[in-house]
Amino acid sequence: MIEKKIVVLVSGGGTNLQALINAEKAGELGNGKITCVIASKADAYALTRAEKANIKTRTLIRKDYADIASYSAAMRDMLLEEQADLVVYAGFMTILDEQVCDTFKNKMINVHPALIPSFCGKGFYGLHVHEEALKKGVKVSGATVHFVTAECDAGPIILQKAVEVKEGDTPETLQKRIMEQAEWKILPLAAKLFCDGKITVKDGKTIISE
Numbered sequence: 001m002i003e004k005k006i007v008v009l010v011s012g013g014g015t016n017l018q019a020l021i022n023a024e025k026a027g028e029l030g031n032g033k034i035t036c037v038i039a040s041k042a043d044a045y046a047l048t049r050a051e052k053a054n055i056k057t058r059t060l061i062r063k064d065y066a067d068i069a070s071y072s073a074a075m076r077d078m079l080l081e082e083q084a085d086l087v088v089y090a091g092f093m094t095i096l097d098e099q100v101c102d103t104f105k106n107k108m109i110n111v112h113p114a115l116i117p118s119f120c121g122k123g124f125y126g127l128h129v130h131e132e133a134l135k136k137g138v139k140v141s142g143a144t145v146h147f148v149t150a151e152c153d154a155g156p157i158i159l160q161k162a163v164e165v166k167e168g169d170t171p172e173t174l175q176k177r178i179m180e181q182a183e184w185k186i187l188p189l190a191a192k193l194f195c196d197g198k199i200t201v202k203d204g205k206t207i208i209s210e
């Protein structure tokens with residue numbers, strides 16, 4: 001099968017990017033190859049991780065653009081230039097509009113640190129998600145990988161993994177457990193399934209073939 005170009009979008013520490021890099025090195029990304037990492041912040045540590053793995057890096061700084069529309073247009077052009085077959089949001093904290101979502105329909109995936117439809121949507125990102133889960137007192141949380149649509153965290157769900165919430169958890173300890181037990185596993189797996197042509201979308205839901 002022809003190699004699929006994966007472009008990863010990042011904003012921060014990049015541990016999910018690292019999980020993808022490790023998976024590729026271990027031969028666990030199927031036909032996928034990470035060809036470029038694009039950061040929305042110049043100081044994102046994820047860029048260092050990409051450089052260490054000899055992956056091309058680019059930056060598209062959110063603050064340099066007046067609004068979401070002009071930022072999204074620039075991102076669409078950059079993704080087209082990179083000939084992305086799959087776009088992965090790996091801790092990418094900017095919501096892109098339909099200019100990108102329609103151009104890359106069912107070709108962009110995001111990892112969210114909760115079991116969607118819980119604790120998701122605008123304002124639910126990073127540690128805030130875990131703060132809200134603990135405030136509510138849920139006994140189980142987890143992570144979700146889904147296709148990206150213009151509506152935040154609302155696209156077709158691809159994979160989910162549940163993780164136990166423990167007595168005495170802080171947002172930080174819960175985040176760490178969810179990353180280790182769920183995010184770092186299901187994000188590379190979803191990328192592999194996509195690159196191997198195993199995911200179809202029908203009526204807003206995904207079907208995964210073996």
Ligand code: GAR
Nearest residue numbers: 012013014015016091111113125126
């Ligand atoms: C991860 O937990 C990711 O799921 C979350 O931010 C963290 C980024 O960590 N993403 C969101 O909340 C998106 N709504 P990382 O930079 O180490 O991968």
